[in-house]
Amino acid sequence: MATTITATTLTAAAPGATTAPVQPTLLRLATAGSVDDGKSTLVGRLLHDTKSVMSDQIAAVERVSRDRGLTGADLALLTDGLRAEREQGITIDVAYRYFATATRSFVLADCPGHVQYTRNTVTGSSTADVVVLLVDARKGVLEQTRRHLAVTALLRVPHVVVAVNKIDLVDFSQEVFDRVEAEVQAVARDLGVEDAIAIPVSALDGDNIAERSDRTPWYAGPSLLELLESIPSSEDPAHEAFRMPVQLVIRPQGAALDPSHVDYRGYAGQVASGVVRVGDEVVALPSGRRTTVVGIDLGERTLEEAFAPQSVTLRLADEIDISRGDVIAAAADAPAPTQDIEAVVCWLGDAPLRPGQRLLLKHGAKTVQAFARTIDGVLDLDDLGAVPADSLSLNDIGRVTLRLAAPVPVEDYAVSRRGGAFLLIDGHDGRTVAAGMVGASLRTLDPAPTRPEGDEEWDI
Amino acid sequence: MTSPAAYPQSATPAMGERRLSQLDALEAESILVIREIAAELERPVLLFSGGKDSVVMLHLAAKAFWPAPIPFPVLHVDTGHNFPEVLAYRDETVERLGLRLEVASVQDYIDDGRLRERADGTRNPLQTQPLLDAIAEHRFDGVFGGGRRDEEKARAKERIVSLRDEFGQWDPKNQRPELWNLFNPRHRPGEHVRVFPISNWTELDVWRYIEREDIPLAPLYYAHEREVFRRDGMWLAVGPYSQPRDDETVETRLVRYRTVGDMSCTGAVESSASTNAEIVLEVAASTLTERGATRADDRISEAAMEDRKKEGYF
Numbered sequence A: 001m002a003t004t005i006t007a008t009t010l011t012a013a014a015p016g017a018t019t020a021p022v023q024p025t026l027l028r029l030a031t032a033g034s035v036d037d038g039k040s041t042l043v044g045r046l047l048h049d050t051k052s053v054m055s056d057q058i059a060a061v062e063r064v065s066r067d068r069g070l071t072g073a074d075l076a077l078l079t080d081g082l083r084a085e086r087e088q089g090i091t092i093d094v095a096y097r098y099f100a101t102a103t104r105s106f107v108l109a110d111c112p113g114h115v116q117y118t119r120n121t122v123t124g125s126s127t128a129d130v131v132v133l134l135v136d137a138r139k140g141v142l143e144q145t146r147r148h149l150a151v152t153a154l155l156r157v158p159h160v161v162v163a164v165n166k167i168d169l170v171d172f173s174q175e176v177f178d179r180v181e182a183e184v185q186a187v188a189r190d191l192g193v194e195d196a197i198a199i200p201v202s203a204l205d206g207d208n209i210a211e212r213s214d215r216t217p218w219y220a221g222p223s224l225l226e227l228l229e230s231i232p233s234s235e236d237p238a239h240e241a242f243r244m245p246v247q248l249v250i251r252p253q254g255a256a257l258d259p260s261h262v263d264y265r266g267y268a269g270q271v272a273s274g275v276v277r278v279g280d281e282v283v284a285l286p287s288g289r290r291t292t293v294v295g296i297d298l299g300e301r302t303l304e305e306a307f308a309p310q311s312v313t314l315r316l317a318d319e320i321d322i323s324r325g326d327v328i329a330a331a332a333d334a335p336a337p338t339q340d341i342e343a344v345v346c347w348l349g350d351a352p353l354r355p356g357q358r359l360l361l362k363h364g365a366k367t368v369q370a371f372a373r374t375i376d377g378v379l380d381l382d383d384l385g386a387v388p389a390d391s392l393s394l395n396d397i398g399r400v401t402l403r404l405a406a407p408v409p410v411e412d413y414a415v416s417r418r419g420g421a422f423l424l425i426d427g428h429d430g431r432t433v434a435a436g437m438v439g440a441s442l443r444t445l446d447p448a449p450t451r452p453e454g455d456e457e458w459d460i
Numbered sequence B: 001m002t003s004p005a006a007y008p009q010s011a012t013p014a015m016g017e018r019r020l021s022q023l024d025a026l027e028a029e030s031i032l033v034i035r036e037i038a039a040e041l042e043r044p045v046l047l048f049s050g051g052k053d054s055v056v057m058l059h060l061a062a063k064a065f066w067p068a069p070i071p072f073p074v075l076h077v078d079t080g081h082n083f084p085e086v087l088a089y090r091d092e093t094v095e096r097l098g099l100r101l102e103v104a105s106v107q108d109y110i111d112d113g114r115l116r117e118r119a120d121g122t123r124n125p126l127q128t129q130p131l132l133d134a135i136a137e138h139r140f141d142g143v144f145g146g147g148r149r150d151e152e153k154a155r156a157k158e159r160i161v162s163l164r165d166e167f168g169q170w171d172p173k174n175q176r177p178e179l180w181n182l183f184n185p186r187h188r189p190g191e192h193v194r195v196f197p198i199s200n201w202t203e204l205d206v207w208r209y210i211e212r213e214d215i216p217l218a219p220l221y222y223a224h225e226r227e228v229f230r231r232d233g234m235w236l237a238v239g240p241y242s243q244p245r246d247d248e249t250v251e252t253r254l255v256r257y258r259t260v261g262d263m264s265c266t267g268a269v270e271s272s273a274s275t276n277a278e279i280v281l282e283v284a285a286s287t288l289t290e291r292g293a294t295r296a297d298d299r300i301s302e303a304a305m306e307d308r309k310k311e312g313y314f
């Protein structure tokens, strides 16, 4: 870790300047696992046992639970807030809840387990730093467990915790825990997840959630909360190459708030990766024109450097042609724009994807037309490898080859989550139909790519 | 407690490492969202009530485009029962930032019979129609709202960029996937998106940010003496739209508001917090949600907010 950087790199005496080391860091957590395995109950328990639930909310949950003839409060109701969810007793869409301890602030995304709502689970996990995968100790690994673990692995969520839940229903048995853990770890390894940590828990009773339980004396590890508090925060962006997709060109001209800014010209965006300093040489992509950063602004404040994920505005030495959607990158280490992409996608559209289909692709701040050349395989959830396919259906994970109408500076998703992530959008109704990861691969069982029928030479 | 923690490294960043504090991370996300919607859509508008959340949103928008002005107008759906000091604050803020203000007036709708006063007197649910009409009339395609997920359990479910059909309806059972930080506000003609840039902020984050950035607010957020009476466990202000019934007694109390809405159904909380720093401490120690403490209308039914949102409410 780079620890040599001075503590405060901001020039302006900003109120509450950034990078104060005592501030709690933000950790985003998403739940995963099959329907009824206890995800919502676990999130409710975590909130409840850390005293993060306001008294009017817990009173409302107790009231509803009582009306249903339950003896205790059903903590899943803290996140299952939609009418339809409460009627059916399942989670339909992600609920976001917030709580903080002395060292950490948490965003909890409680995701649905039902296969019909997989797109919502992908939504919740796509921004997660850690996925807590629940497995019912009585049932072990189910199809949705595999699907969610596959999604977690593909999204490269940095940390995975396996909560072997309902341990109260198997007499707190170490043997059952060991068996289920081994089963999950085998699937995880097949999917390339090496460092999943398993905990025996009862979300219903709170065992090993906030506090360690004395009903699992054979378990010597941390409680879930202890584990979450000790997860290292994300990598220092100094280790990454600088990239910033340009969202807007800011040129106030006559409309400037202050007459001194009529000639202001800045490129606004969020630093996707790395660090940029005043004086750095950068390159605009896809044009390849080079220039130097002469100023970095965050509102009225002037910064000496900016790093991911700050939203800033860069001023450049030369008036080169840069517009929305272009990427400003470190000159020494810039990605090559390409019109051909191989990627793994989670297909989230109701209608299937077929070779030859035209779509829109959004990467960073750029949206271009795209054409599905081939479908190179679909993930078989039993074998956890790719098998040939003519199309991808809702909730399939598949490998595709795309041709783009204009070059886009994508990166390998394994190198940069931000640089390798894209959406596929239906150009007719605007729906988001796929989450894409550039360069990702599936274990190949039998590669046999399908070609678009009768149109081999098709080019955009 | 000593624990064989599974992760050897410390979660707390070491001195000098580049890490955004929670507030800075939230600010960066909000600015990203605001810029992206302004760039992708043709006619965005920002809902501005003069309340703290919409003020924070406006402050973030000003940062997002600086030194250019905010490139869209603001819209206030005026219930006609607003606190006069909030309206004054609204107008000052619009003036200070050089914004264009559109007002959709519930009173106009009541006066000409398009809407009827409800039996319970609250006008919050009446805002939906004027809001949707204003969206249609101005052909707004993106509507920024200051809703936060921590406010209410239906809001906790909503996307940052949330599609509305041609009737302005939200379909919570069929929301669009929202992946990474790639926002997709595309929609068919007649549809629009609601955008919640401060979705992930809590009430405490909002107050810490107001304190840090020294954002001016309407005075009724700070402790002041006011004539109030007790109803449904809340302190309601005595005013033109909220009068005590015979069995309710008027008292003068030191109070402040945690939310500002319709005067007839927004309760004050007893408080002596008169500075941002004091409010931060008070909010951090609070055991009630801001809606639970102050909104009579949300107590009507378990799913009051969800039902209103489905119809097109904020």
Ligand SMILES: Nc1nc2c(ncn2[C@@H]2O[C@H](COP(=O)(O)OP(=O)(O)OP(=O)(O)O)[C@@H](O)[C@H]2O)c(=O)[nH]1
Residues within 6 Å of the ligand: A033, A034, A035, A036, A037, A038, A039, A040, A041, A042, A076, A089, A090, A091, A092, A111, A112, A113, A114, A134, A165, A166, A167, A168, A169, A201, A202, A203, A204, A205
């Ligand atoms: N005995 C026992 N029951 C549990 C435990 N955790 C959850 N349950 C019960 O399992 C059922 C399902 O729990 P939920 O939390 O709703 O499950 P979920 O994983 O969120 O379900 P979906 O979101 O619909 O996929 C409920 O009846 C819970 O009370 C546990 O640790 N022990």
Ligand SMILES: [Mg+2]
Residues within 6 Å of the ligand: A039, A040, A041, A076, A080, A090, A091, A110, A111, A112, A113
């Ligand atoms: Mg659930």
